[in-house]
Amino acid sequence: MRRFLKENSLGVVFGVLFLVVLGAQAYAGHATFNQQQLTEGLPPISLGRYLTSASFGADVAENWQSEYLQFFLYLILTVFLLQKGSPESKKPGESGLESDKEQKVGAFADENSPAWARTGGWRTRVFSNSLGLVMGLIFLASWSAQSIAGVAAFNEEQLADLQDPVTWSQYLTEPDFWNRTLQNWQSELLAVASFAILAIYLRQRGSPQSKPVGTAHTATGIEG
Amino acid sequence: MIRFLLGVVATVGLLAGCASVDGRAQAADAVAERLFAAIDAGDGDAACALLAPETERSVAEEQPCAEAILDEDLPEPGQVTGTWVYGQQAQVKLTGDTVFLAVFPGGWRVVAAGCTPRGGGRPYDCEVEA
Incomplete structure (x- = not known):
């Protein structure tokens, strides 16, 4: 396992970074969407609803x-x-x-x-x-x-x-x-x-x- | 590969979301029809209960909503001719009227009614709106 990670660290690290940043984008995007909802007098939506x-x-x-x-x-x-x-x-x-x-x-x-x-x-x-x-x-x-x-x-x-x-x-x-x-x-x-x-x-x-x-x-x- | 698989999952998810659109459209239709039925029956309280909070506030600016909504120049109840649902928003077209709705914790609520198109890409002109 350690050897696999060492030999594939470039792909693994970028893959993990991708997932972390995608999660952060989802969090920020959800907040932005709900700001717009409130501006229009509409209720906020859940994170799950935003992700779909x-x-x-x-x-x-x-x-x-x-x-x-x-x-x-x-x-x-x-x-x-x-x-x-x-x-x-x-x-x-x-x-x-x-x-x-x-x-x-x-x-x-x-x-x-x-x-x-x-x-x-x-x-x-x-x-x-x-x-x-x-x-x-x-x-x-x-x-x-x-x-x-x-x-x-x-x-x-x-x-x-x-x-x-x-x-x-x-x-x-x-x-x-x-x-x-x-x-x-x-x-x-x-x-x-x-x-x-x-x-x-x-x-x-x-x-x-x-x-x-x-x-x-x-x-x-x-x-x- | 992970990106590709996530792309496939996202696309399938979007397509799966379309499957529930019919049910949501029917629910939006029902709220629009109930609004006009309530006004037709002179039940202002029932009509106001179907309005979005901002729209209800706007209607009730000069007199209680239940009275004001009955004074609005809204058309007679008509047949639904088309419904479009996108995310948290819906548009229901009836004979002689167009209604815009949005999702609230209690379900669809009417954001604007008595709407007529103005053309030129401009927003509809609505008798009742926020």
Whole structure:
């Protein structure tokens, strides 16, 4: 057990932090929701009721979709795009899907290669893109969940304001949907762009996300 | 993976929540219909008991609610033509009227009644509201 935790501490720690922060978000979101209820002369709701509300669902899903979009885009774009001096980038001249030999697929697979890397055909094509496919699918699923929970939360506010509710397709053209979506996208894109560029000139000793401290600023694709 | 599973659970939870919407809509319909039936019967106390606290206070500004509600220019009771329930709020459309309700500890209560649309994305114009 101790060995498992040591060897998987990155995933375990982030998983635990995720649950703690999700709990804190639920607590803060519940308080915000009830403040609004009181402002409108309505009674507060229980935490359990809030956790199954569209408001909480939309708030959670809108952040999830943008995070998965960020990783999906980073994964796919770093195949083709370069950033000179960044440890996040491949070296100049190495952009693209690379050869089967470099990727150890088909005839170039070794004894430790996953089975689907060795078999060839559609299985190898799917496995070769499986990380991007799954990240992209989770992005689409969470963006859809945002739109479904979002229209319900939006309509709850509409009714509280004595206005008609809208359909799901109408909601997709509402500023509320795009404001929730784009405010998350812009922050994710800024974080990725700034990280890729700051990592050219700055270092974090011991981190694989940084170049070794003494590595030249011009060195590209070298991780510590 | 944990995030993904939680996402699935959240989505299933949202869909499961839809299953109970029919029952909640029927309860909202019943309160809207009881309000108009009470007013039609001249029972102001029964009508006021169905109003949200803020709405009741607003109606009772110049005279007791039970008297004031009967003086409001509310339409005759009509048939329910559509109901929308979202979270703690509901809208019941009847022939000739639209009613807005919200959930309170005792169940649905009428927040606004005698409402007519103003168009242009503006709120309904209501005879009775908070």
